[in-house]
Amino acid sequence: xxxxxxxxxxxxxxxxxxxxxxxxxxxxxxxxxxxxxxxxxxxxxxxxxxxxxxxxxxxxxxxxxxxxxxxxxxxxxxxxxxxxxxxxxxxxxxxxxxxxxxxxxxxxxxxxxxxxxxxxxxxxxxxxxxxxxxxxxxxxxxxxxxxxxxxxxxxxxxxxxxxxxxxxxxxxxxxxxxxxxxxxxxxxxxxxxxxxxxxxxxxxxxxxxxxxxxxxxxxxxxxxxxxxxxxxxxxxxxxxx
Numbered sequence: 001x002x003x004x005x006x007x008x009x010x011x012x013x014x015x016x017x018x019x020x021x022x023x024x025x026x027x028x029x030x031x032x033x034x035x036x037x038x039x040x041x042x043x044x045x046x047x048x049x050x051x052x053x054x055x056x057x058x059x060x061x062x063x064x065x066x067x068x069x070x071x072x073x074x075x076x077x078x079x080x081x082x083x084x085x086x087x088x089x090x091x092x093x094x095x096x097x098x099x100x101x102x103x104x105x106x107x108x109x110x111x112x113x114x115x116x117x118x119x120x121x122x123x124x125x126x127x128x129x130x131x132x133x134x135x136x137x138x139x140x141x142x143x144x145x146x147x148x149x150x151x152x153x154x155x156x157x158x159x160x161x162x163x164x165x166x167x168x169x170x171x172x173x174x175x176x177x178x179x180x181x182x183x184x185x186x187x188x189x190x191x192x193x194x195x196x197x198x199x200x201x202x203x204x205x206x207x208x209x210x211x212x213x214x215x216x217x218x219x220x221x222x223x224x225x226x227x228x229x230x231x232x233x234x235x236x237x238x239x240x241x
Contacts, residue, residue, distance in 0.1 A: 013040040014131040017060035021069040032120045048077030067094040082109030109217030112136035135220040165228035179206040184226030
């Protein structure tokens with residue numbers, strides 16, 4: 001058996017930056033997440049305005065970002081962060097349900113959204129999953145988010161959005177379309193590979209091509225596109241959590 005090399009990426013802990021204006025919340029999150037052997041808390045911030053400098057200095061893989069902060073809120077910080085090259089993934093963390101803010105965070109490129117009352121084990125798992133490239137939505141907000149994303153707006157907004165989404169999906173090759181639908185159903189790369197008889201590396205390549213084609217930041221945006229196109233209507237499936 002070949003021993004793993006020192007540069008084996010699997011052996012590298014996830015570098016995490018915690019951003020929350022409440023010092024007690026930060027301390028609790030640090031205690032909770034710091035106990036995981038594969039997560040390294042590299043820094044903390046009390047406001048979104050501090051994030052850019054800390055990301056430059058600390059190079060986190062994932063940022064756990066509160067929404068409500070006094071100077072720069074988490075959504076604004078996420079939007080600014082995700083425009084940067086080699087930006088870390090962002091998990092938005094909040095105490096309340098707010099459909100518009102969830103959508104804004106995801107459209108901006110956040111890879112996850114969890115509530116602060118989520119169990120410690122699930123928050124730890126969310127950090128791991130996002131670092132591995134899988135989107136995370138709290139079960140409590142998934143159904144509402146999908147309903148809000150598909151809601152009818154003035155001037156037939158839902159129909160217009162569906163038409164645009166179908167036109168974009170039509171530009172994909174057949175295999176890319178199958179992968180996109182599987183992403184929309186919340187499947188991991190390994191699950192997609194098994195279902196479509198592909199290697200995990202091939203699935204990752206297909207996902208990367210879809211992201212590049214549509215100038216998306218993450219898989220959640222692929223899922224929203226597939227949902228808008230009506231490709232999940234046959235079985236009612238949505239994003240897994």
